[in-house]
Amino acid sequence: MAGVARFVASSLAPAAQRFAPQAAAGILRQVLEIAIDGYQRFPGAEKLAEQKLAKADGDVAVAIEAVIDQHIRLAGVQGFVTSVGGLVTLPVSLPANLTGLAVVQARMVAAIAHLRGYDLGDPRVRTAVITCLLGEDGVTDRLKKASLPTSPLAIATAPVFDPELDRLVAGEVVGELIARVSGKRMALTVTRRVPLLGGAVGAGVDGWSTYRIGEYADKSLVRRIPRPIEQ
Template identity: 40%
Template sequence: MGLLGIDSDEATKAADATATQVRAAANGGALERAKLPDEGGLTGAATRLVERLLDIGIDGRGPFDSAEKVAETALKHARGDVEQAIRIIRRDHRQIGAVGGFVTGLGGFFTMPLSLPANVLEFYLVGTRMTAATAKVRGYDLSQPEIRSAVLLTLIGADSDDLLKKAGVVASGGKWSSLAAGRLPAPALMVLNKAIGFRLLGRIGGSTFARFGRAVPILGGALGAVIDVYMLGRIGAQAAKEFPPVATYGR
């Protein structure tokens, strides 16, 4: 059993099983109930995680601005320069990640059971918004289901190619182009999102850095900040790659 009570192997198996449903739905087949491990806990956790990432990470809520608003602000500060706006978005979100990683790591082992779940959710929310804002300034419509799924796929990096392959989608070019070429129906995209949620949960469960590196008070805060900044940097670079410029902003 991994961190936060999540077994990374079970989460990976669940993601693979769910991916087969995507293939069936894309071919016009009925979505059958997947025989997944820990139906109540693991499946529910994956669904809730994805819903929060989409609802808050992309659309925003309360003090957490939407990706569209972040994109508009960055473009304004960059005076319309798209690539400069993307650099601003990456810089600002890495700064947010540094603060979050440092604060949640300050207490070390004694506060980790409470602080780490909050940091994990915050990290993925920040990564989601950074990716979605990057897509927006490059000209993508964040209301399109394919774009929203592509944003989530970017969070899991190299694992996304494997997941798309199992789902019967050939990953040629960016994640957005792969999903668009696959012409997945809405039900299949919803199941794909759940599979992504399983993969994200699997990463949480297998996080060695999170388990041991942040267990030391004060030092854990510094390490948490470094790790989050580094990982957000990778996600930001991947986002720029997966969402190449389109002809017209706001497509």
């Protein structure tokens, strides 16, 4: 995970620190491609999903629960590491944390989508995966404000891929991730004199947000194609 974060952190950092979601959208797409397809020894979403399904003896619901649990732990670990040191290290750790959350949460959602029968090679599905990173509250709020035209499920099953919608979603997600990391800065302010406590706060925030996104993806990406029953 650390290697994946370093892979893009230098590119994402300037945009993240300027709080310019549109400028960072292209970099976020690269991060999510790594999460879905894998990178070197970092297994992609499909491979991970199949591993969990095999361990669950073909039970999709159990496999999805295992995927979510694993990524909650991953999010907690990377959240702890990038938050230790409190505000002293925040200017450096913010882009790494932003990257780590994107990779962890995108792979989790993509694995859920695969287990539900969606083709991760389909650009519509990849846009839907990105949309799920907004979480249920984020999607609902944007639907009400009309800054997002439709739901992840509708995006995944749309007749054609919409590149403009893909760019719109990417910008919204980068903004949301930056907002989450910035919100964590407020919590770290309280614990700046107790660095390890700051790390615990970071781990808790990232783990909780990952849990919420996993539950939302599980609810939103309903089964599209029945998986074959293994004999």
